[in-house]
Amino acid sequence: MGKTFVEKILAKRAGKSAVVPGEIVVVKPDYVMSHDNSAAIYGKFKQIGAGRVFEPEQVLIILDHCVPAASEKYAKNHQEVRDFVEKFDIPNFFDINTGVCHQVVIEKGFARPGRLIVGSDSHTVSYGAVGAFSAGIGRSEAAAIWATGEIWLKVPSTLKVVLDGMPRPGVTAKDMMLYLIGEIGADGALYKAVEFTGKAVSRMTVADRIVFANMTVEMGGKNGYFSPDETTFEYLRARGIDESGFEAVFPDSDANYEQVLIIDAASVEPQVAKPHTVDNVAPVSEVAGTKIHQALIGTCTNGRIEDLRAAAAVLKGKKVAKNVRLLVFPASMEIYMQAMKEGLFETIIEAGGIVMNPGCGPCLGAHEGILAPGEVCISTANRNFKGRMGCKTASVYLASPETVAASAIAGEICAAEALK
């Protein structure tokens, strides 16, 4: 019987000929990623008393969660991270002028096919978009890897999601992923590895694949994976990484899947996740007309150049509705520069939107767009939990960049198609 991706990569990295679901293995990750929480991890690292970082090159730190610092406490937090980086000579450190951690890990080429990356952030799952194994861990575990270089992982069983058929025009990766989460629920892939495949996948950009991999955790998944293909290799080549720079791992054709789920991409229409859970999914048409106060485009889920282009195409020549704030966060400085060169910021600003610096601020309720009681926000983010954007009596809807841009213009939830 053949093996799934996760069974093959964990066996390889644990130095075993084969592993089975349920087995516990000890592996040495290529990288352990952390962000503003590196200060707290440093606190735990000090408690361990290791004295030295096991392998400074393994540590990857990107400041993005509350940048620039919103208060003295946040500033002190960043200061502690920079002190750690200097004291232990950490080479892979990116300060607040770089971008959202998950975008940075991918666009700087840390994430590659066959690599194993863990991170002290649940959306670390994103790197499966380029064929890596990546999973979220806690702060203590990150500190333990700084000290020892190692972590234990349980080999998960695998859910295969086949995205069959081609999506209709105007239906995005975000719509398909929200639809899937709505179908199987917030625990539909609990403890499981997820492999995405099918005809729709072969036509997806890396940006599209990141949306799926990123939100795998919203259905409980341990990691999400796309088999590297020409699209992946082309993306990496554009970043100076050729095929000698990685060892891709593919699932066997006769692998044993715990479950195979087939989604007909052609049957999906634009979707939203309604407050206050990500699996509370409905077609946009069902909630059309819901008044909004804020619209947010960006985050690690949908802040890529493709997303900004799609939003700008909807905004072009139109005005954001009175009393609606449109906030746009490119996911990295590289994307920011590209969007500027393409004139996308002009379109956004002329429409009445605000272009922010790359960062996570409002997505986790830290700063730069916190909601007031009773307000409604439609966002391209990945979570809409109660209190998520800083106020527990506010409501958050999740949607694609196209739907968010259209809603900003209409002043109420609205599909881009309905705006025309």
Added chain:
Amino acid sequence: MRIFKYGDDVNTDVIFPGKYTYTISDPEEMAQHALEDLDPEFVKIVEPGDIIVAGKNFGCGSSREQAATCIKYSGVAAVIAKSFSRIFFRNCINSGLLAVECPAAADRITKESSVTIDRERNRIQVDGEWIDFPPIPEAVRYIIDGGGLIPYLRKKFSEKKS
């Protein structure tokens, strides 16, 4: 012993809101905000030895370890759920909070139940009846026995030096 009973998919944002994740670092202070957006009454009445009983996928969402830490420092002795989100479950092992995955017990326990947890034999007594739960995997038992991941490693590194 008081029993706090909650539903399915309790996420880490309602257990420990994101707005506190970088502004609160003291575990005792974290405990003052435990379950703030789920049940504001919780911190007012919780006492050492109380237990939380929940449905499926407890602790889903963010990887924030404070979700486990704030519950532990609130005095809660154990969380019994139908299932746990994987990162939250790891955080419980690492921070020494007992997380028991037992759908049968989670279903049966009411706020009025009498509950005893037998950690040695991996079973729970609910209103007089024993129910088994899956043991923590043997391969990670050393973390539990060591009092959590950080204390375990501290001991290991201090032994190495001496």
